[in-house]
Amino acid sequence: MSDRISVAKTYKLYIGGKFPRSESGRVYPVTDAKGKFLANASHASRKDVRDAVSAARKAFGGWSAATAYNRGQVLYRVAEVLEGRREQFVAEVSASEGVAAKKAQSLVDAAIDRWVWYAGWTDKIATVLGAANPVAGPYFSFTVPEPTGVVGVLAPQQSSLLGLVSVLAPVLATGSTAVVVSSADRPLPAITLSEVLATSDLPGGVANILTGRAAELGSWLASHGDVNALDPTGAEPSARADLARDAAGTVKRVLTVPDAEPDWTADADIARLRRYLEAKTVWHPLGV
């Protein structure tokens, strides 16, 4: 008797709450840090980007209109399901990033904790960033933050889970929706995160995760007329100027990111939340 033959996995994309293959039919092999084959991942195409943007736009109305409390509940539920898959994430992070199990554990724990941290922001950010404006006249004027819309995210290439969570969770916490291109060489934690999102209470389309190449897909996200903001973290530093130029065609909000990937284990702040929020100021006369 030989050893059992394992089931070879070919993973799919996550678009609109479903798991389609790439429209292009392409797949690419994913290996661990030492080059050993792990699985095949879908190689997303321009058309997949467009489908994902449509799904994200469609989901934006409901997600942005949900109460902040409800969004917080949904995001916390995601953290619960993440915790349930902790061991799988540890194995995948360890294989993807070539780190020891202990290090992988701490990265996964940090990712789960970060998701919880952002989940708690949904119903607090308006208090922190909003205002009652003391205007010089008989008017009630107040300012509230509102989600920017559909955000294109080029996820970090190195940090396969903690980095991904650190760039995706703030988008969702604001009430924006996301189209994410995962790390090209380390996509397994992103694929498993898709499965987590699909089996928690997050409405389909709120987060869409594509496995593929930022260099190929970034410009389609940057120039897409229905994408409102772009996070170029996962793009090559040399490609970022072109992405920013593409983004100018629709006055997209483009995140300023450092050349090198930051240390994701450092504490997060609300800077990323601020980037995906517009300030709306409402005026009404006072009188009897």
Place this chain on the structure above:
Amino acid sequence: MGIFEYAPAPESRDLANLKPHYRPFVNGEFVDGSGEPLKTINPATEEVLAEVGTASVSDVDTAVKAARKAYTGVWSKMPGSERAKYLFRIARLIQERSRELAVLESLDNGKPIKESRDSDVPTAAAHFFYHAGWADKLDYAGYGPNPKPLGVAGQVIPWNFPLLMLAWKIAPALATGNTVVLKPAETTPLTALVFAEICRQAELPPGVVNILPGAGDIGAALVGHGDVNKVAFTGSTEVGKAIQRQIAGTSKKLTLELGGKAANIVFDDAALDQAVEGIVNGIFFNQGHVCCAGSRLLVQESIAEELLEKLRHRVSTLRLGDPLDKNTDIGAINSAEQLAKIKGLVESGDAEGAERWTSPCPVPERGFFFAPTVFSEVQQSMRIAREEIFGPVLSVLTFRTPDEAVTKANNTPYGLSAGIWTEKGSRILWMANQLRAGVVWANTFNRFDPAAPFGGYQESGFGREGGRTGLEAYLDV
């Protein structure tokens, strides 16, 4: 004609202290720019007001160097409480010279004196007062302790509110510890150069504020200068996109305040006479040269006819003419070029089948004027419903349900402002929630205050001016 006849009530143009020549302001001095001098004209009479020296590209470099030196040597080191006192001084000086500034603004821009006197100049002073108070309180602005300035700010402003836009740009920049090089619009440089005199009167350290008159090429040189850390632009969406493209890939922080095509939405339960006043204010204030003008009137179908009749009656009482006359409601279009743009878009409205109504008011023979115009039977696909006209031209569309009003209002790549007219409070709040715009005026329109953030969604730009939110544009956070 209206019920009353009005005798002319002109403000004295001598108050403007108009000089034959004006020069760029660099490093605390008025200097000869090496650009071609320009002649700025009075758009109401087409007469030359003054000759203005302009900057060349090399002058941009000189000004940026002066601003850098002032930044590192003086301004960024100065305690906020000291910076604040300079801003308070400037605010007071604007108030003291308010009549001069108002008359000069009306001469150079063509806006009615009652608007420059009662709105532009006092609001400009208010911006300096407001931001002065922030200079030593930035730790409390919500960006963490001791937030840092960015450095040298390159600022480019439009011709519709020359002094007010200067105040919106310079006051927060200085309060947060940045130094500035500002390019006023080619057709309206005069009040910015009087502001430079005010900086001298206030004994502001040399180089903290530099003013470079010039055309678009100077703006582009300033925005693209390698030693500028922050770019702030107010103007057309087209130019805003070009600037965003130009500085793509640099570390410059950018904020844009661009165009708009605001929906002003009137429900059948609105107080109609008040709504009419708000509609008139929304579109005819400042000759419609307002990025947040309520240029798309959305009226609930059941009251459209009644409202239009009231509106036409009210619009026909607006007095158009000499901007210096205190009874003038609508002044001059800022330039021949802008007048031609307005005419072109109005012709497209005719050609696409909208119904044009123009106020029968008399129009002066000289100068650039355009009579208030209201288009009805407008469809969403028409250019006059989609493109910013930036003139006294209103497009009227109708709707039946609140949902339809929201859909039509949001059917634009812009998102700067919106208006809602209804007596029902819950509907106001629901509508305000649904509208994708940075400013929503309910039962009022065109309210501005330094304490209230202003800015757009989508292609109306990003970043805010005013309030705590507006400080972010000038801080490294």
